[in-house]
Amino acid sequence: MNSKLNYTVQKVVNYGSFHHLLITKVGEIFIITNYFPPETGAAANRMAQLAKGLDKNGYKVTVVTPLPNYPTGRIFKTYRGSIHQTSNENNIIVHRLWIYASNSKNKLLRFIAMLSYSFSLIWFFIWNKIPNRVVVQSPPLLVAFTCMLLLKRKKRKLILNVSDLWPIAGLHLKVFKKNFxxxxxxxxxxxNYQKADFILGQSEEILTHVLSLFPNKKTFLYRNYPDFEIPELKQSHQSNNTIKLVYAGLLGVAQGVFKLCQELDYSKIEFHIYGAGHELEATENFILTNPKLPIIYHGEVSRDFLHQELVQYDLAIIPLLNRIYGSVPSKLFEYIRLGLPVLYFGGGEGEKIVKNHELGWVAEVGNYSNLNTVISRIEKSELNLKNKIAVQKVSLTQFDFHSQLEQLIKQI
Known part of the structure; x- marks a missing residue:
């Protein structure tokens, strides 16, 4: 038995022909995150999957998160009126704390929202025992700062999970200027980096940045690999040569889906969109005012339903309005597990992954002329079942969640 998992076998109970080991998990770990289901999106999925994986590997997992509010910026209806809710969700204890929810573009309101969750965390830390292992999600920087400042002690291991490089990413998105x-x-x-005992980064660029500041810091490449049942892939029986292109995810400023709708050449494609976010209204208005364009918006759907839908498409697009240092969109790994070839339009490390593993096509980030040229050269015959199976095989052999988690557990 792996002592790292700290299992204590209490007794064996005999029920007829069945023997059940009753196991107490004494390896306790907290996950502190701004995002968690029922919220949708990459961050929520990543933290839920980590919690589930640690639970299955013997840890007693507790998640501390705000009352659900993302991406609408409003507390979800069933949670309104609460200051603190605690529940047991699939063997994981989830504490949901009060937050002043906002997705406003006003920087002050966004800051107040982050500050409110930090205050809730401080109150939670005062009244609750915090274990010796804590995973903290960053960004938001202020939330991570609160944890690093208040939870640091010699016997406690603070694990900082860095999914984006802020404030550098803010410069690339033109959210910040180099001011005070x-x-x-x-x-x-x-x-945050200095106080963390161990840093997880979702890209090589993130780890390179951290190590340039703190060369002796212990780091681990922890990508956002999905873990869901693999759907059966089937040959498309479409008789025409139109390529069914799909985007599924956040309709935010960074992704630039609204501009994508405006710039795409639709001569050989139809464009399908799933998701919600800041640019939803602008995207819907564009579709309404251009009814002759083959753009279909399907709304925001559950992740399980989305997976069933995505396998019917020929090609998935991963756009970024600008190249963001450190960013590798998690939807890349989601798509290829579904056997979907990708058209990568974001530059950086994600582009290299697509090229090196032959997962689809790349276009120069921000260059819509080049994007349309690349699309014009893709033949429908290339998007066949054989190639989809090959893409999926890369996902299963090179980007496996369980193998990655196994390596992580050895170090925490």
């Missing part, structure tokens, strides 16, 4: 605010956020970022 930026320098303050940079200080907070460096403080």
């Amino acid at each position: 605010t930026y320098r303050l956020l940079e200080y907070v970022e460096h403080f």
Whole structure:
């Protein structure tokens, strides 16, 4: 038995022909995150999957998160009126704390929202025992800062899970300028890295950045690999040569789906969209005012239903409005597990992954002329069942969640 998992076998109970080991998990770990189901999106999925994986490997897992509010910026209806809710969800204890919810573009309101969750965390830390292993999601920087500042002690291991490089990403998205605010956020970022005992980064670029600041820091490449049942792939029986292109995810400023709708050449494609976010209204208005364009918006759907839908498409597009250092969109790994070839339009490390593993096509980030040229060269015959199976095989052999988690557990 692996002592790392700290299993204690209490007794064996005999029920007829069945023997059940009653096991007490004494390896306790907290996960502190801004996002968690029933919220949707990459961050919520990533933290839920980590919690589930640690639970299955013998840890007693507790998640501390705000009352669900993302991406609408409003507390979900069934949680309104609460300051703190605690529940047992598939053997994982989930504490949902009060937050002043907002998805406003106003920076002050967004700051107040983050600050409110930090205050809730402080109150939670005062009244609850915190175990010796804590995983903290970053960004938001302020939430991570609160945890690093208040939870640091010699016997406690603080594990910082860095999914994006803020404030650097804010510069690329033109959210920040290099002023006093930026320098303050940079200080907070460096403080978080310094105080963390162990840093998980979802890209090589993130780890390179961290190690450039703290060369001796212990790090681990922890990508956002999905873990769901693999659907059966079937040959498409479409008789025409139109390519069914799909985007599924956040309709935010960084993804630039609204601009994509405006710039795509539709001569050989139809474009299907799933998701919600800041650009939803603009995207819907564009579709309504251009009814002759083959753009179909399907709304925001559950992840399980989405997987059933996605396998019917020929090609998935992964766009970023600008190249963001450190970013590798998690939907890349989601798509290829479904056997979907990808058209990568975001540059950086994600582009290299697509090229190196022959997962589809790449277009120069921000260059819509080049994007349309690349699409014009894709033949429907290339998007066949054989090639989809090959893409899926890469996912299963190179980007396996369980193998990655096994390596992580050895280090935490």
